[in-house]
Amino acid sequence: MTQHKMAPKKLSFFQRIRYSVFPGTQRPVKDPGGYRRFFNSLILHFRPRTVPDRTLQLTLSWGLGGMAVVLIFLLIGTGVLLKFIYEPFPGKAYDSILHLQRDILFGQLIRNIHHWSANLLLIVVFLHFLRVYFTGAFHPPRQFNWVIGLGLFFCVLLSNFTGYLLPWDQLAFWAVTICAGMLEYIPGVGLWLQKLIQGGPAVGPATLSNFYAIHTAILPALVIMLMPLHFWRVRKAGGLVIPGTPRKIKGTRGESVPAIPNLILREVVVALVLIAFILAFSVLFNAPLESKANPGLSPNPTKAPWYFVGIQEMLMHFHPLFSLFLIPILMMTALLSLPYIDYKNGTAGVWFASLTGRKMAVVAALTATVATPAGILADEYLIDFSTWADHVPPLISNGWIPFVIILAGIAGFYVLIKRKYDAKNNEAIQALFVLFLVAFLILTATGIWFRGPGMKLMLPF
Ligand code: HEM
Structure with a gap:
């Protein structure tokens, strides 16, 4: 047969x-x-077969996670091309960038795309982090994906920072020198860590080759490993969080629709618009390149890269042990623990948790908008704890005293706002989150626009 x-x-x-x-x-x-x-x-090997149609609303995710993915692919693509020309040695790095920009076909454009995509990625990932937080998408079963997301955020930050040094111009050299100098204040391991990262006692050839290896091999490998884990957890949680409203918290899953074309078409549109935007921006604006690094002449003011300027601004007001170590560690621990707090009432999918949550977030934002500049000005022009008692070490006058005062202020704010609005746990914690967020944004804006020569406060115009 x-x-x-x-x-x-x-x-x-x-x-x-x-x-x-x-x-x-x-x-x-x-x-x-x-x-x-x-x-x-x-x-369908990468994307789900069906998705709940309610998660397709643009106002839920704003396409931010997808944009981050597109930017990462753009960065890997242009980064590989840059590797053909770039030479990671102090005597050659700057000239290889000039050669790329002047003599290589589309060299300037490729560098521009890489530079602007990296900066935009930071902003996009930050906005994605905020949308995940404010839609409560970190509640079970998504807690661990929040932690993976923070890992990705950390990698993106470090990728930007290690890439910053590579052009070896004045901007790069001094920004990295400032940041590496900050490390020595970490108790116990600070000096050792600083030497390890610099590859010696100062920023030099070993730092450049360390940063190059971390930037082009270790961090991309980590991101490529973490990303599929992140997407797998989204799938395991049954897709994105289902949007709800303050009045109807538990949104029903609604209808499931085929991912092709409903989801894929949206993803392709977001990707194409983003790529068109990056291309247009890169044609119009060149990535900055200052004069060649000169270790003997620091620019005035010397600022950290814009995403670390908030921390540099904190350094102006607190003892380094607090601004560079204790406060960042406390913040990181708080962020990692956020999804593991017992909130009792689940509000996943509702923007700002509830109507009360919204009101409290506005009050917290206004409080930080008033208190942060007031604190900066007071510290700059009025208060100097070190003059109050002559023999008090700076760790106390510039560290513990302001730290305890601010902590007491924050605790007072928490108790007051919780009582006034008879708030639930998640609403009160969200208010604290907004307070810190706005304070950090104001510190960053102050460092970027309001600090001039000698890091003195000044108006930007
Ligand atoms: C390189 C960085 C990142 C990439 C490429 C990325 C990518 C994505 C994508 C594509 C999604 C699904 C679609 C969307 O929500 O837009 C998603 C969801 C999610 N991401 Fe990220 N993400 C990154 C960083 C982060 C960060 C920093 C966090 C938070 C700390 C985070 C937490 C989450 C969570 C919890 C979800 C599920 C959201 C839900 O179910 O509604 N991600 N991410």
Whole structure:
């Protein structure tokens, strides 16, 4: 008994190649939809078959996670191209960038795309982090994905920082010198860590080759490992959080619709708009490049990269042990623990948790908007704890005293606002989150725009 009614069609050499690349496209032999079927099945290896239609609302995710993915691919693509020209040695790095910009076809454009995508990625990931927090998408079963997300955030920050040094211009050299100098205040291991990262007692050839290896191998590898884990956890949680409203917290899952075309089409549109934007921006604006690094001449003022300026501004007001170590460690621990607090009432999917949560967030934002600049001005022009008692060490006058005062202020704010609004745990914690967030943004803005020569306060115009 024979299995085939018809003798199998004899395939040409090229058909054999085509069907091995696109399996399934030959059945039935004349099938105009063959390629579409092939690509759909390929996509479904990465994306879900169906998604709850309510999670497709743009106002839930704003496409921010997807944008981060697109930017990461753009960065890897342009980064690989840059590697063909860039030379990670202090005598050659700057000139190789000049050579890239002047003599290589599209060299300047490729550098611009890499530079602007990296900066935009930081902003996009930060906004994604805020949307996840404010829609309560970190509640069970998504707690661990929040932790993975923080890991990704850390990698993106470090990638930006290590890339910052590579052009070896004045901006890069001195910003990294400032940041590496901050490390020595970490108790116990600070000096050792500083030497390890610098590869010696000061920023030099070993620092450049360390940063180059971390930037082009270690961090991309980590990001490439963490990203699939992040997406897998989204799938395991049944997709994105289902949007709810303050009055109807537990949103029903609603209807499930096929991911192709409903989700994929939206993702492709977001990706294309983003790529068009980055391209246009990179054609119009060149990535900065100052004069070649001169270790003997520091610019005035010397500022950290913009995403670390908030920490540099804190350094102006607190003892380094507090601004560079204790406060960042406390903040990181708080962020990591956020999803593991017992909130009792789940409000996942509701922007700002509830109507009360919204009001409290506005009050917290206003409080920080008034208190942070007031604190900066008072510290700059009015208060100097070190003059109050002559023999008090700076760790106390510039560390413990302001720290305890601010801590007491924050605790007072928490108790007051919780009582006034008869708030639940998550609403009160969200208010604290907004308080810290706005304070940090104001510190960053102050450092970027309101600090001039000698890091003195000044108006930006
Ligand atoms: C390189 C950085 C990151 C990439 C590429 C990324 C990518 C994504 C994508 C594509 C999604 C699904 C779609 C969306 O929500 O837009 C997602 C969801 C999620 N992300 Fe991220 N993410 C990153 C960083 C973070 C950070 C910093 C956090 C928080 C600390 C975070 C926490 C989450 C959570 C909890 C979800 C599930 C949200 C939900 O179910 O609604 N991610 N991420």
